[in-house]
Amino acid sequence: MKKLDQRRMEAILFLFCFLAFFGVLGHFMGVQNMISTMMKTAYTLLIDTVLYIMAVSVLAGALGRLLIEFGVVRLLEGVLAPFMKPIFNLPGVASLGG
Structure with a gap:
């Protein structure tokens, strides 16, 4: 009961x-x-920041999916594996975050 009173306070x-x-x-x-002022600030923040970040995220996701689909990631894995294995003991694709 005491915790409830503290939350109410x-x-x-x-x-x-x-x-x-x-x-x-x-x-x-x-x-x-x-x-x-609050509405204009919220509108500017939404239009200039949030929608821009969302557009960049959608395009980056689409590009990433295309690179995976057409084998570019596998190609980069083969190229980076000789460098990644001795340095970090990781497979080549780990350098791409995948």
Whole structure:
């Protein structure tokens, strides 16, 4: 029961701090300006960062799958095996993360 009371107090304290922070910020900036700034920042972050990273990840995954499908990874394994085995005692494909 004591642990439950502690969690409730943590939740109440967090909620108080959260509302106080945004209340003070909204008081000085104005609520409309604060929400507008937050939305513009979220939009810019989403469009300029997250979607760009997602596009790069999709293209890298597609390229990696093509390289595996057409045997380029096996070719690189054969080329890198002589270097990887004596240095790290690993097969050649380990240098590619596969």
